[in-house]
Amino acid sequence: MKSRRMLAFARKETLEILRDPFTLWVAVFMPLVMLFLFAYAISLDVENAPLVVVDQDKSAASRDLQARFLNSGYFMLKAEPDDERVAEHALMQGKARAALFIPPGFARRLERGDPAPVQFVVDGTYATTASILSAYGRAILYAFPGELRLPIQPEVRVWYNPQLRSLNFIVPGLFAVILMAFPPLLTALAVAREKELGTIAQIYASPMTKDEFIAGKLLPYAAIAFIELLMVVGGGLLWFSVPVRGSLLLLIAIGLLYVICTVSIGLLVSTLVRTQLAAMLVALILTLMPAFLFSGFVYPIFTMPTAFQYYSSAFPTRYFLEASRGIVLRGARFGEVWTYIAIIAAYTAIVFVLAAWRFQKRIA
Amino acid sequence: MNGRLPGLIAKEFVQVLRDPVILFLILFLYSAELIMCTLALGFDVQNLKLGVVDHDRSEASRSVVRQLTAGDNFVLTGQFTDARELEYRLQRGALDAAVEIPPGFARGIAAGRRVDLGVVVDGSSGNVAARARAYVIEILARLAQERSYAKKHAHGVQPALRVWYNPDLTNTRFMALAMLAQAGLILGVILPAAAIVREKQSGTIEQLRVTPIQAHELFIAKITPTVVICTGAVFPALLVIMSMGVPMQGSVVTLVALTVVFLMSAVSIGVFVATITNTLQQALLVSFFGLFPLLFLSGTIAPIETMPGWLQTASLISPLRHYLDIVSGLFLKSAGIRELGRHAAALAAIGMAMFAGGWLLFKRQW
Numbered sequence: 157m158k159s160r161r162m163l164a165f166a167r168k169e170t171l172e173i174l175r176d177p178f179t180l181w182v183a184v185f186m187p188l189v190m191l192f193l194f195a196y197a198i199s200l201d202v203e204n205a206p207l208v209v210v211d212q213d214k215s216a217a218s219r220d221l222q223a224r225f226l227n228s229g230y231f232m233l234k235a236e237p238d239d240e241r242v243a244e245h246a247l248m249q250g251k252a253r254a255a256l257f258i259p260p261g262f263a264r265r266l267e268r269g270d271p272a273p274v275q276f277v278v279d280g281t282y283a284t285t286a287s288i289l290s291a292y293g294r295a296i297l298y299a300f301p302g303e304l305r306l307p308i309q310p311e312v313r314v315w316y317n318p319q320l321r322s323l324n325f326i327v328p329g330l331f332a333v334i335l336m337a338f339p340p341l342l343t344a345l346a347v348a349r350e351k352e353l354g355t356i357a358q359i360y361a362s363p364m365t366k367d368e369f370i371a372g373k374l375l376p377y378a379a380i381a382f383i384e385l386l387m388v389v390g391g392g393l394l395w396f397s398v399p400v401r402g403s404l405l406l407l408i409a410i411g412l413l414y415v416i417c418t419v420s421i422g423l424l425v426s427t428l429v430r431t432q433l434a435a436m437l438v439a440l441i442l443t444l445m446p447a448f449l450f451s452g453f454v455y456p457i458f459t460m461p462t463a464f465q466y467y468s469s470a471f472p473t474r475y476f477l478e479a480s481r482g483i484v485l486r487g488a489r490f491g492e493v494w495t496y497i498a499i500i501a502a503y504t505a506i507v508f509v510l511a512a513w514r515f516q517k518r519i520a
Numbered sequence: 521m522n523g524r525l526p527g528l529i530a531k532e533f534v535q536v537l538r539d540p541v542i543l544f545l546i547l548f549l550y551s552a553e554l555i556m557c558t559l560a561l562g563f564d565v566q567n568l569k570l571g572v573v574d575h576d577r578s579e580a581s582r583s584v585v586r587q588l589t590a591g592d593n594f595v596l597t598g599q600f601t602d603a604r605e606l607e608y609r610l611q612r613g614a615l616d617a618a619v620e621i622p623p624g625f626a627r628g629i630a631a632g633r634r635v636d637l638g639v640v641v642d643g644s645s646g647n648v649a650a651r652a653r654a655y656v657i658e659i660l661a662r663l664a665q666e667r668s669y670a671k672k673h674a675h676g677v678q679p680a681l682r683v684w685y686n687p688d689l690t691n692t693r694f695m696a697l698a699m700l701a702q703a704g705l706i707l708g709v710i711l712p713a714a715a716i717v718r719e720k721q722s723g724t725i726e727q728l729r730v731t732p733i734q735a736h737e738l739f740i741a742k743i744t745p746t747v748v749i750c751t752g753a754v755f756p757a758l759l760v761i762m763s764m765g766v767p768m769q770g771s772v773v774t775l776v777a778l779t780v781v782f783l784m785s786a787v788s789i790g791v792f793v794a795t796i797t798n799t800l801q802q803a804l805l806v807s808f809f810g811l812f813p814l815l816f817l818s819g820t821i822a823p824i825e826t827m828p829g830w831l832q833t834a835s836l837i838s839p840l841r842h843y844l845d846i847v848s849g850l851f852l853k854s855a856g857i858r859e860l861g862r863h864a865a866a867l868a869a870i871g872m873a874m875f876a877g878g879w880l881l882f883k884r885q886w
Binding site: 178179182186189190193194196197198202205206247248249250253277278279280281282283284285287288291292294295296298299324325341342345346349352429430431432433434436437438440441445449450454455456459460461464467481482485486 | 539541542545548549553556557559560561566611643644648650651654655657658660661662664665684694706710711714800801802804805806808809812813816817821822823825826827828831845848849852853855859
């Protein structure tokens, strides 16, 4: 590999990117837009779930029970119809996520010491929030009508994220997802475009070698990806005021390695396909979907069947995500994340070699 | 009109069907991706690793541990004698939650005093942490109720918990439907956008321009293959979904009809993208850019009601949101056209607005 020829090629690529202001604009701003959208849209906090209450008892006891649901912070009163069918309809339309039915005679039964039935219904469409809501709902019902503070008082502390604020683990996870979503796509499109337009024939005709071509393409796109990294990390941590326990420098250093890795994946994708449309769809299936769904970003990996746990370990997002969350939330140091660094580095090397091997200098 | 439009449509079909890679990818999104996500992501958070330090070593403290590990929620991973061991294991991720039972626990309960129980949850994966916290609170509340009422020989509230629409509380059904809807949107936007822009980029649009073909005829020809193929792809996906035990409670005819309405609104976005861009690269980047908000604001990824108000309003322009309500209504809640009518109307409105915008812009280029 001659570095002079490679650098000249990288310079030509850079000029080409700079002269396409549209793509450059998209490349720089899209990750930021994605960051804000993701961070605002994905909240796994379960609070103020809309609740409909059908209180057919209308006693002091039934009002007390209702108040305990609303004061818990997990539920918010959506409506208080007299008719059960209105409540059912609200659940059907998704306007309410839970319903509480208090039958007549509730207070009387409680006073006499008879079992007082109460029905609590949860919309199971979103299993994640539904199981949390049902657990809290049951806890409130079990405690009733005794003291609000139970005889056995659990003092729950949540480590690393005391307020269980979603943003604190969503944002460091997003770094991993966004940097896998965008740089590979941009890179894959760039090479596929040369193939589709036929300009690649000029490369074939030049004395440039395969690895010079791959490295020359990689450099400018990795530089863009690095700028994206800085913007996403800076914007994410500052705007959403996510506290960083560990070393920011370590995070950015691993991030640099990670973007080289993701850009290499983009190059590999572009060697597999001939058109830009195919490059985009393959990039979607090989980078974005696994990054988003199989990295542990939202869906915890340990709940997946074993085969899919292996599948998830075949993509680098999982490792960067672990490192990023470790550094930001737990204050992990180099000693605790070096295995992830090693895996990402090895992954990058393998992908680079594969891409250079797949890139054939001939007109197919 | 005789034969011109059918001929144009036939040409578009040939062009799509000639590319085996694209056909494979369409099939992949509708089947393999759907199966994978449903199988892998449908699981509830269970078997959380629980560590215990029991300083009391009494019958009462043991019954607390028994209660916590009785269901599927927690698995007892280790009993330790020192709280520092819990700390160390939590930090390494070997435990998800830990309980520390203080000395004098049993005596306190017997004396009717309130006793505090130390519970620590690993918050670095928030999804898991919220669940672990809710489970602990629920189990301890039940235990407290059992103990206090056993003493007083009285009964309290008898809660009957029902989970509607998804009684086993798995993500399977929801995931399958969400993936079906997502595949429709992604392909519906990208395929027509690419088909139209490709003509622009390679200059073949000049040839079309000198023919008597009208702008709207070109649109119709470009979107027909996508709508037909994606509607057809719903059927194998339907088989997959049903074989996974998701019951179909509504009618198939309603599903197909509303799917066509949904695809029309998706392709209208693709057409619009094609009119505002000139190269394939631009078109693909813009569709990618546009798809994200549409995917995110649809409820397929995170529930809409947990979003801030302005995003909830914005989510109304996402066709995917309406379609997701349609499919989950049809499959899970046995909703009919009466409940789904407003979603269908919204889809039609989105489609018409985008087509009108695209057509006006394109007329100037034609």
